[in-house]
Amino acid sequence: MFLGIRELLHAKFRYILIGVIMVLVAGLIFIISGLAKGLSYDNASSIITMDADYLAIEEGVENQLTQSSLSESAVNEITASEGVQKAVPLAVQMGAFSETGNDKKIDATLFMTDMNSMLVPQLSEGEMPENSNEVLVDDQLKNEGISIGDTITFKGSKQEYTVTGFAENQRYSHTSVVYAENKTGHFNAVAIKGNANKKLEQHYDVLTKDEILAALPSYSQEQASLNMMIIFLYVIAAFVLAVFFYVITLQKKAQFGVLKALGAKTSYLMRNLLVQVIILSVICIGAAAAMTFGVGKLLPEAMPFVLSSDLMLLSAALLLAVSVIGSLVSLSQVVKVDPKEAIEGAE
Template sequence: MILAWKEIKNNKAKFSIVGSIILLISLLTFIISGLANGLSQDNMSLIKNFPDGTFYMAEDSNNSYAQSRIDEKKQMQLLENGGDSFAFSLQMGNLKIDSNKQKNVSLMTYTDNKYYQNIDNGEIVLDHSLKKEGIKAGDQLSFRQSENSFEVAGFVDDARFNHSPVVLINQKDFNNLFRTQAFQIVFSPISNKDIDGLNAYSNSEFLNTIPSYQAEQMTLNMIVWFLIIISGMLFAIFFYMMNVQKLGMYGILKALGIRTNTLYTMIWTQMGIITVSALISSALLSQVFQSIAPTSMPYSLPLTSTIQLSILFIVVGFMGATLSGIQIKRIDPLQAIQQGEA
């Protein structure tokens, strides 16, 4: 610890540069992770708020909810034996806010269940984000698919699908709008109960069947992982170059009886000091960014995500520093001293 700290004090410029780079990389990683979480909520908060259970779609749906049509007999079988199971359907539509303005929305209808309120004919319940459009309870609205008006009966929190606010609507009204009777999906709180003719999905598996969600999250998560790997490579290169410059010193230390483990501990300590300092700073800055980010930006960085990413940075940094120190183990004291003198 003492050796590590002395070297940092004697080489402030070098360690400050590396620390600054790690700070910027980790800050960028935190921000992208916050965007990934925020976009995930903005895209699929409706589904993410479901309790753990099983989603069923038709076997011939090609893993697409839009192509799924649940057979009525199988639907009744699930609803009768599945406790709090319910069937639901989702369709994209256009809500007319006024004569000159429309809003893309996801319409959802469902059978009776304990998770969503019953909605009467001619009524709709909207996601709370539509309040920003000036809509309030009691307003009369219509859809592009029909000139019939619907009364706004209330609002629900965090109900978004495909980056659109969700509109909850009565079954008969939904059927009239989209000319369909069959439900697309059945949700059951019972896990992995196989039904002939239906495909079963866990919550995460069902989310991954939705192309927009899968592509979006895969891209952002790939960027996060690349940044973490780059930070590990940065540590490996930095400490490798430092070790090359200090072969003579390491030779002298080993000749004096300093053990290889002690030299490794010095490198790990330096890595820890740089990484932890950078991570604390970047974590604070990312939380500040969260407080000043525009409300229109879907950004969410929970403390658990920050801690998990920080642990990953430390682990990858530890691996990079360890790889750079392999040459220390192979140092021959006499040869290293001669190279240092040369």
């Protein structure tokens, strides 16, 4: 370990160069991961954060929430099913609304449900609706000029709603969600807490939130494209480190030979090489994380960018693992070094 740290301090310029490359690659991975999660939340945060285990919808609609239609009797049947602890009907209507006195149309999705149920998110500002003419809206609508106390009207309806509060991260299909009391008697799904039994699954499609997300238009395609980019960046990081440490190890072949001739064990030399990789990786990943948080602060609010501590830690752990795996090629060279040949070759 001492030998590895001493070499890092001695050959600063050499390791700074590879460190800069690692910081840039790691930073790019963090930024794209944040964009991937941001797009995921922008597309479906209302489903991701929903306090439900399953959603029961009509059979044969290919998991499309908005294509499902359930009668009141179907809702009652699902609610009374064995294993269902809580059940709340939900109606989803995509459209656009305008603020009273303003002709500007704002795309939104109306979630109509019991406003005292588990499906209604926590407030971030304002008050919860107290009657059927009041609504809770996604806080991104503030960027559209919507404020508490404003009245809005959905296209094709004369019903006016008063905005009483905002909730964070409530998006569906890249539009803001508006929560209102369901007065229509029409339902698209029933959100379930508990377990779905086989009898229920024979009459309805009982889906997890992940299955609902996968059926959202463009959701899977967006995430697949970004995740593929992230995977390639991990491969690039492993390849760069593998090549760098392989070349460095070849250059130090004579030194390894001398150390072995003096009695240094192969395991000792291998540990020192791994220590170098881990120390360099930890420093570079930390620098990349700090850089990413800085970039995140500079990005415009309208850009979907979410970088949670859990995601950052997972990405950092994967990068560290990739770095260690990339260095394994170099370890094989340390094992193969013959003291006599290395010394003679240096001469």
